Amino acid sequence: MQMTFRWYGKDDPVTLEKIRQIPGVQGVVWALHHVPAGDEWEMDDILEVKADAQRYGFNIDVVESVNVHEDIKLGLPSRDKYIENYKKTLEKLAKAGVKVVCYNFMPVFDWTRTELFHKMEDGSTALFFEKAKITNLDPMAFVKEIEEGSKGLTMPGWEPERLSCLKTLFERYRTVTDEDLWSNLEYFLKAVIPTCERVGIKMAIHQDDPSFSIFGLPRIITCRDSLKRLLSMVDSPANALTLCTGSLGSNPENDVVSIIKEFGGRIAFAHIRNIKRFDNGDFIETSHRACDGSIDIVEVVKAYHDMGFAGYIRPDHGRHIWNEDCRPGYGLYDRALGVMYLLGIWDTLEKAKQ
Ligand code: CS2
Numbered sequence: 095m096q097m098t099f100r101w102y103g104k105d106d107p108v109t110l111e112k113i114r115q116i117p118g119v120q121g122v123v124w125a126l127h128h129v130p131a132g133d134e135w136e137m138d139d140i141l142e143v144k145a146d147a148q149r150y151g152f153n154i155d156v157v158e159s160v161n162v163h164e165d166i167k168l169g170l171p172s173r174d175k176y177i178e179n180y181k182k183t184l185e186k187l188a189k190a191g192v193k194v195v196c197y198n199f200m201p202v203f204d205w206t207r208t209e210l211f212h213k214m215e216d217g218s219t220a221l222f223f224e225k226a227k228i229t230n231l232d233p234m235a236f237v238k239e240i241e242e243g244s245k246g247l248t249m250p251g252w253e254p255e256r257l258s259c260l261k262t263l264f265e266r267y268r269t270v271t272d273e274d275l276w277s278n279l280e281y282f283l284k285a286v287i288p289t290c291e292r293v294g295i296k297m298a299i300h301q302d303d304p305s306f307s308i309f310g311l312p313r314i315i316t317c318r319d320s321l322k323r324l325l326s327m328v329d330s331p332a333n334a335l336t337l338c339t340g341s342l343g344s345n346p347e348n349d350v351v352s353i354i355k356e357f358g359g360r361i362a363f364a365h366i367r368n369i370k371r372f373d374n375g376d377f378i379e380t381s382h383r384a385c386d387g388s389i390d391i392v393e394v395v396k397a398y399h400d401m402g403f404a405g406y407i408r409p410d411h412g413r414h415i416w417n418e419d420c421r422p423g424y425g426l427y428d429r430a431l432g433v434m435y436l437l438g439i440w441d442t443l444e445k446a447k448q
């Protein structure tokens with residue numbers, strides 16, 4: 095197992111200097127966040143990140159994410175040019191020493207929450223998902239309300255400057271079914287996996303977050319059966335998983351620990367965090383500690399330890415604590431506590447084994 099930590103680059107207030115002081119972190123999980131999805135990454139930019147990370151003793155083995163252009167997910171004719179760019183980026187990343195590329199295949203949005211700084215009883219704040227707010231929401235009507243100003247507050251991801259792009263995307267996805275999305279994913283993987291095999295990179299898909307359908311959009315990477323289908327679709331070690339406990343765990347039907355045990359050999363990258371689910375379908379992100387949330391993180395770490403997991407692990411989102419002013423979910427303090435909790439469990443298991 096190699097412990098890693100997400101770093102957003104030079105603009106990240108959580109600097110490499112700070113990350114270096116967290117015990118046990120060997121690599122930073124990074125990306126060229128300024129490059130739009132679909133564009134080819136420049137070698138000079140990649141090497142600059144590598145040099146920065148190495149100055150602090152970190153490897154850059156894991157990239158999160160090389161984002162997939164919407165035209166690929168939509169299956170438009172223009173996808174081929176974006177897939178070619180993706181392959182060229184993979185080749186360059188491999189040259190720079192990257193081993194794992196995390197990505198997701200969620201239409202329109204990355205993770206979705208209804209509130210970024212939900213107040214907790216202890217004074218901290220955390221990412222919150224209120225199911226009722228989303229369940230019956232008609233996206234086009236919602237866009238209209240925001241445009242007309244009848245909605246004072248929008249939602250994360252629905253910022254006014256994104257509205258026109260959202261409208262176009264919702265329009266385009268209207269006729270795309272889950273099966274269409276599966277076949278577009280298959281097309282993409284059949285194109286990029288041979289490149290990955292040749293250059294020695296693992297493509298590691300991240301589950302949809304939350305792991306159920308929202309806004310009427312197609313959504314496919316949500317449960318055990320979908321992971322099974324994904325892995326057999328292109329049966330190559332290069333077609334791998336980023337197993338995210340918090341994303342999968344948002345759906346109470348998912349038994350995260352048994353999923354880890356079943357697909358262990360194909361997990362290249364482990365995202366570990368806890369969430370607390372409520373009976374009405376809401377959930378809030380908690381500390382990593384098992385008893386604070388609905389996911390038994392001790393059993394999660396034990397599953398990885400038992401299988402001799404040799405891949406990469408990172409604490410996932412954290413709460414915002416000690417008045418830290420930070421990127422939602424990506425402050426220093428709670429994620430550093432997460433690292434220590436995970437390593438504490440790991441070391442104890444290791445010692446018991448010896
Ligand atoms: C999130 C995502 O849950 C998570 O880990 O931080 O932004 C994640 O990085 C992407 O969905 C992966 O492509």
Ligand code: MN
Nearest residue numbers: 338341365410
């Ligand atoms: Mn995750």
